Amino acid sequence: MSEHREMYTILFEGKEYKAEISGQMQFNAETRADFPAVGDYVAVHLFDEFSPAIIHGILPRRTKLTRKASGQTFEEQLIASNIDIVFIIQSLDENFNLRRLERYIVAVKESGALPVILLSKADLLSQNDVETKTNEAKNAAAGFPVISYSAKSQSHIEEIKTFIPPETTVCFIGSSGVGKSTLINALVGEEVMLTRKVREADARGRHTTTHRQLFVLPNGGLVIDTPGMRELGLWNVDSSAVADTFPEISNIAVNCRFTDCTHTHEPNCAVLNAVNSGTLDKSRYESYIKLVKEAEYIASKSDSTKQQERKAKEKQLGKTIKNYYKIRKGKK
Numbered sequence: 001m002s003e004h005r006e007m008y009t010i011l012f013e014g015k016e017y018k019a020e021i022s023g024q025m026q027f028n029a030e031t032r033a034d035f036p037a038v039g040d041y042v043a044v045h046l047f048d049e050f051s052p053a054i055i056h057g058i059l060p061r062r063t064k065l066t067r068k069a070s071g072q073t074f075e076e077q078l079i080a081s082n083i084d085i086v087f088i089i090q091s092l093d094e095n096f097n098l099r100r101l102e103r104y105i106v107a108v109k110e111s112g113a114l115p116v117i118l119l120s121k122a123d124l125l126s127q128n129d130v131e132t133k134t135n136e137a138k139n140a141a142a143g144f145p146v147i148s149y150s151a152k153s154q155s156h157i158e159e160i161k162t163f164i165p166p167e168t169t170v171c172f173i174g175s176s177g178v179g180k181s182t183l184i185n186a187l188v189g190e191e192v193m194l195t196r197k198v199r200e201a202d203a204r205g206r207h208t209t210t211h212r213q214l215f216v217l218p219n220g221g222l223v224i225d226t227p228g229m230r231e232l233g234l235w236n237v238d239s240s241a242v243a244d245t246f247p248e249i250s251n252i253a254v255n256c257r258f259t260d261c262t263h264t265h266e267p268n269c270a271v272l273n274a275v276n277s278g279t280l281d282k283s284r285y286e287s288y289i290k291l292v293k294e295a296e297y298i299a300s301k302s303d304s305t306k307q308q309e310r311k312a313k314e315k316q317l318g319k320t321i322k323n324y325y326k327i328r329k330g331k332k
């Protein structure tokens with residue numbers, strides 16, 4: 001249910017327990033993804049209610065939402081696992097950004113979960129502006145559902161609930177301050193999460209939610225709140241996840257002269273022609289190229305990281321073998 005500095009909370013038969021991972025698991029962990037994440041099903045040993053349970057293993061993850069860990073490290077960060085639907089939230093005010101929306105859709109598509117786009121704070125805009133922005137988001141959302149709502153005036157909350165039937169796990173992601181925790185409170189029907197005070201509404205760079213946390217809805221649906229993200233760097237994204245986010249480009253690309261056309265310089269590129277003639281939105285095209293390049297960069301970088309790891313291992317093995325012969329020789 002939650003992870004906080006390697007202390008976990010798990011849910012078993014309706015009861016919550018504190019838990020830690022076993023020494024063996026700690027020892028075997030190679031990357032951060034080898035540690036439990038919110039949404040994971042784990043094999044545990046329960047003691048009594050006073051001692052923490054011990055987590056021995058993680059069951060295979062059905063879906064996993066990941067990103068590149070922020071900062072200098074080149075590492076995968078698991079946001080949540082076993083998610084059926086990821087709600088991507090943007091607020092209809094300054095936070096609204098179609099290019100960011102496309103990036104989020106690619107990451108969610110890659111996770112295996114269904115992206116659903118929620119546009120919050122509809123109460124702050126005129127009906128007309130809400131409609132215009134909702135349509136813009138729909139054009140960028142590759143056919144995935146887009147819902148504008150207001151937690152303040154309680155509009156379209158029931159519609160959002162229909163996406164979370166019992167035994168469904170959903171997760172909310174988006175920038176800080178868009179209203180993720182406010183919506184979770186509305187869905188749970190209780191103030192389970194702290195939300196930003198109105199007088200701090202323009203406090204920049206402050207995150208109200210600081211760690212990921214899972215809640216059970218009255219109907220049995222599971223919802224995961226996450227801290228606001230400043231950036232969502234792609235991690236090991238398949239080119240099909242990008243292509244699926246830009247279906248109109250994939251449709252046009254079938255007419256390119258070369259089947260492996262990169263749509264950047266090739267002669268008779270149908271995509272470039274469509275941009276030049278104005279039938280394809282230039283900003284969509286640029287966004288597509290940017291995300292493809294980012295995905296390729298990550299793929300090449302993680303390949304070279306793997307290669308380096310392999311080389312280091314081989315070197316170590318070489319040393320071990322050398323030592324072995326030395327010892328044997330000495331014995332003879």
Ligand SMILES: Nc1nc2c(ncn2[C@@H]2O[C@H](COP(=O)(O)OP(=O)(O)OP(=O)(O)O)[C@@H](O)[C@H]2O)c(=O)[nH]1
Pocket residue numbers: 120121122123124149150151152153175176177178179180181182183194195196197198201206207208209210226227228229
């Ligand atoms: N007007 C209006 N304000 C809203 C709405 N939803 C949330 N807010 C306000 O937006 C502010 C931020 O809401 P939070 O729910 O704390 O945002 P968050 O996405 O959880 O932010 P982090 O936890 O920092 O990631 C609060 O002051 C909410 O009251 C809405 O639909 N309309």
Ligand SMILES: [Mg+2]
Pocket residue numbers: 180181182193194195208209225226227228
């Ligand atoms: Mg929050």
Ligand SMILES: [Zn+2]
Pocket residue numbers: 253256257261262263264266268269270271272
């Ligand atoms: Zn092309």
